[in-house]
Amino acid sequence: MLKINNLHAAVDGKAILMGLNLEVGSGEVHAIMGPNGSGKSTLAQVLAGRDSFTVTDGSVDWDGTDLLALPAEERARAGLFLAFQYPVEIPGVSNAYFLKAAVNAVRRHRGLPEYDAMDFLARVKAEMKAVGMKEEFLYRSVNEGFSGGEKKRNEVLQMALLEPRLAVLDETDSGLDIDALKIVAEGVNRLRSPERSMIVITHYQRLLDYIVPDKVHVLSQGRIVRSGGRELALELEAHGYGWIDADGKAAAAASGARS
Amino acid sequence: MNAPTRNEALGAFLEQDYVAGFETRLETDTVPKGLSEDVIRTISARKGEPEWLLDWRLEAYRHWLTMTPPLWAAVQFPPVDFQDIVYYSAPKSKTDGPKSLDEVDPELLRTFEKLGVPLHERARLAGVAVDAVFDSVSVATTFKKELGEHGIVFCSFSEAVKEHPALVRQYLGTVVPPGDNFYAALNSAVFSDGSFVFIPKGVKCPMELSTYFRINARDTGQFERTLIIAEEGASVSYLEGCTAPMRDENQLHAAVVELIALDDAKIKYSTVQNWYPGDKDGKGGIYNFVTKRGDCRGARSHISWTQVETGSAITWKYPSVILRGDDSVGDFHSVALTNNLQQADTGTKMIHMGRNTRSTILSKGISAGRGSNTFRGLVRVTPKAEGARNYTQCDSLLIGDRCAAHTFPTIEVRHPTAHVEHEATTSRIGEDQLFYAMQRGISAEDAVSMIVNGFCREVFKELPMEFAVEAQKLLGVSLEGSVG
Numbered sequence: 180m181l182k183i184n185n186l187h188a189a190v191d192g193k194a195i196l197m198g199l200n201l202e203v204g205s206g207e208v209h210a211i212m213g214p215n216g217s218g219k220s221t222l223a224q225v226l227a228g229r230d231s232f233t234v235t236d237g238s239v240d241w242d243g244t245d246l247l248a249l250p251a252e253e254r255a256r257a258g259l260f261l262a263f264q265y266p267v268e269i270p271g272v273s274n275a276y277f278l279k280a281a282v283n284a285v286r287r288h289r290g291l292p293e294y295d296a297m298d299f300l301a302r303v304k305a306e307m308k309a310v311g312m313k314e315e316f317l318y319r320s321v322n323e324g325f326s327g328g329e330k331k332r333n334e335v336l337q338m339a340l341l342e343p344r345l346a347v348l349d350e351t352d353s354g355l356d357i358d359a360l361k362i363v364a365e366g367v368n369r370l371r372s373p374e375r376s377m378i379v380i381t382h383y384q385r386l387l388d389y390i391v392p393d394k395v396h397v398l399s400q401g402r403i404v405r406s407g408g409r410e411l412a413l414e415l416e417a418h419g420y421g422w423i424d425a426d427g428k429a430a431a432a433a434s435g436a437r438s
Numbered sequence: 439m440n441a442p443t444r445n446e447a448l449g450a451f452l453e454q455d456y457v458a459g460f461e462t463r464l465e466t467d468t469v470p471k472g473l474s475e476d477v478i479r480t481i482s483a484r485k486g487e488p489e490w491l492l493d494w495r496l497e498a499y500r501h502w503l504t505m506t507p508p509l510w511a512a513v514q515f516p517p518v519d520f521q522d523i524v525y526y527s528a529p530k531s532k533t534d535g536p537k538s539l540d541e542v543d544p545e546l547l548r549t550f551e552k553l554g555v556p557l558h559e560r561a562r563l564a565g566v567a568v569d570a571v572f573d574s575v576s577v578a579t580t581f582k583k584e585l586g587e588h589g590i591v592f593c594s595f596s597e598a599v600k601e602h603p604a605l606v607r608q609y610l611g612t613v614v615p616p617g618d619n620f621y622a623a624l625n626s627a628v629f630s631d632g633s634f635v636f637i638p639k640g641v642k643c644p645m646e647l648s649t650y651f652r653i654n655a656r657d658t659g660q661f662e663r664t665l666i667i668a669e670e671g672a673s674v675s676y677l678e679g680c681t682a683p684m685r686d687e688n689q690l691h692a693a694v695v696e697l698i699a700l701d702d703a704k705i706k707y708s709t710v711q712n713w714y715p716g717d718k719d720g721k722g723g724i725y726n727f728v729t730k731r732g733d734c735r736g737a738r739s740h741i742s743w744t745q746v747e748t749g750s751a752i753t754w755k756y757p758s759v760i761l762r763g764d765d766s767v768g769d770f771h772s773v774a775l776t777n778n779l780q781q782a783d784t785g786t787k788m789i790h791m792g793r794n795t796r797s798t799i800l801s802k803g804i805s806a807g808r809g810s811n812t813f814r815g816l817v818r819v820t821p822k823a824e825g826a827r828n829y830t831q832c833d834s835l836l837i838g839d840r841c842a843a844h845t846f847p848t849i850e851v852r853h854p855t856a857h858v859e860h861e862a863t864t865s866r867i868g869e870d871q872l873f874y875a876m877q878r879g880i881s882a883e884d885a886v887s888m889i890v891n892g893f894c895r896e897v898f899k900e901l902p903m904e905f906a907v908e909a910q911k912l913l914g915v916s917l918e919g920s921v922g
């Protein structure tokens with residue numbers, strides 16, 4: 180269970196999250212939608228522990244742990260995974276090396292034996308097949324020269340390898356062709372389980388045809404202004420965000436009038 | 439509420455200590471401080487040198503007196519007092535020099551052991567022949583016998599002067615003339631020891647040859663002289679490693695290395711330089727003012743320099759190749775790391791004289807802390823060098839925002855068919871890269887060394903296997919200081 184309470188966060192002195200509340204139960208999948216610049220990625224990165232964002236108020240409880248007290252790598256080892264909106268390139272470091280270092284860091288933390296090169300290769304190749312990545316991507320530098328879609332698949336691959344307890348996917352569907360979208364969605368669905376929660380950030384309700392969320396939230400100006408079921412995404416698609424004002428209040432009237 | 443920041447975590451990792459900084463207590467035979475013709479005569483006499491070599495030294499000394507230290511490098515330091523340096527210091531031993539390893543002071547052997555120098559049987563296992571130079575003299579050369587069977591000479595410079603005077607006399611100073619530059623002249627006057635390698639015609643040296651240099655005594659300069667000759671069709675791979683104890687005073691290291699490759703010969707020279715860099719505030723450390731030059735004298739010869747420079751307070755060093763023979767090839771692969779207040783001004787010169795000569799320059803500069811890292815390169819294509827080609831790539835990686843990187847490439851082309859390419863990049867270890875790795879559970883220190891090693895990979899793969907591993911570790915340890 181993830182409980183975000185009154186979260187405020189700023190970057191370079193500029194307030195971005197302003198009293199955000201959200202609860203995600205174990206095994207649930209929540210979708211977050213919202214206009215550009217509303218703070219979706221900021222929320223994702225604050226949860227993951229990026230220290231260029233300063234938490235100015237509020238708390239995040241994750242299964243009884245004070246999430247904000249942990250450094251980024253410990254959050255990751257404890258099972259928090261962020262699929263980046265813009266995956267980062269690391270020239271000269273092979274994807275295989277990076278993935279193995281990551282998987283073993285996490286396994287060590289969980290008291291599991293580290294993979295040797297053989298075990299790791301067997302595992303990673305199986306997972307790559309599932310997300311439709313060619314083996315050559317193991318030997319290329321991390322994300323370097325990957326196409327937009329290839330980067331996103333690489334994120335899903337990492338998620339599958341790291342078996343997180345909480346996965347935050349930040350626009351993992353953006354830039355994917357329709358086949359890739361299905362593969363990525365399948366990858367996510369395979370990972371759905373009663374002990375794994377997911378937050379899926381997206382602009383397109385289409386993704387939610389494949390990954391059916393338990394709840395949909397609208398983030399606007401640093402807060403969740405509207406929450407609902409699957410149908411909320413369809414309404415947003417039909418009417419855009421103008422339909423919900425900053426407070427999320429006039430929404431009901433507008434919604435009644437148009438639908 | 440906030441967790442420790444990434445920069446704090448990084449800072450802690452980066453503040454590792456210099457591990458080779460211990461001192462060995464030995465009885466030494468030391469000439470008093472200062473430089474004069476008498477000191478040079480004393481050094482030469484101690485070493486039992488022939489007349490011609492003493493004359494050669496004295497001539498270099500007289501030339502040196504007319505010269506002034508070069509000031510063009512992008513490094514800053516107070517003037518060196520050349521009268522305040524000890525020019526000769528040797529561990530005392532019963533005889534003139536150790537005849538075998540058993541005669542070497544065990545304390546000395548322990549020092550090299552601590553440094554991981556594979557003397558003794560460890561050498562056999564590692565398959566590396568080692569010459570170890572401690573302060574001014576060479577203490578042991580392993581594998582002499584096996585190499586001798588191939589006609590290979592690998593010994594200390596002093597021994598070569600005694601055993602192979604004709605060879606020394608034929609080649610000494612033919613690549614770096616005594617008056618070449620201020621420090622080369624100084625070295626020629628006072629050099630104390632070094633390594634000598636001779637690979638006869640057609641012989642491929644069956645093992646890596648390796649020398650470890652160590653400055654131990656206080657106020658001592660190390661002026662070693664290395665001469666490597668590969669005759670027609672011969673080949674050799676040579677590695678040099680260096681360390682020094684931690685001291686508050688600066689110590690001078692002014693070496694000269696000369697390589698000569700005849701027709702179809704190949705010399706690969708690799709350096710892992712880890713002289714004491716000084717402390718966080720820039721106190722102490724080695725001044726590493728070195729002249730290294732290779733002469734591709736024969737057709738189709740090949741000289742390759744690979745260096746990993748992590749130590750020294752100041753590095754002033756431009757391993758170069760004179761591409762004299764037609765179709766000869768010169769390479770320079772370099773990783774130079776500066777941290778805290780370290781300064782490095784390093785690079786290479788590729789002088790194309792023969793036809794269809796080719797050269798490659800690959801330089802990776804890493805600056806952290808308040809380090810300053812300068813690449814200085816010269817590619818010269820002379821009027822006779824038809825069809826010459828050069829490719830230069832110069833990459834700089836910055837860690838934190840108080841360090842500096844500079845690139846000064848000079849290209850002089852005097853032949854219309856020449857083909858010269860230059861590429862340069864500067865990047866910074868991004869907060870985004872670190873965060874990405876840490877989000878995957880990788881610690882800050884592992885992330886930094888992963889990124890730095892990735893940056894250096896093209897150079898590391900030029901190093902002999904076992905030294906590539908050492909170089910990687912060294913980079914991790916040398917990234918001492920703070921970030922951001």
Ligand SMILES: Nc1ncnc2c1ncn2[C@@H]1O[C@H](COP(=O)(O)OP(=O)(O)OP(=O)(O)O)[C@@H](O)[C@H]1O
Pocket residue numbers: 190191193195213214215216217218219220221222264
């Ligand atoms: N380093 C920064 N400096 C200044 N402003 C920033 C910084 N990082 C983010 N912001 C601002 O914070 C706001 C929220 O950005 P965020 O990336 O969270 O939006 P988003 O909801 O993910 O948008 P999108 O849908 O376009 O991905 C934006 O106005 C952005 O410009």
Ligand SMILES: [Mg+2]
Pocket residue numbers: 219220221264349350
């Ligand atoms: Mg975003």
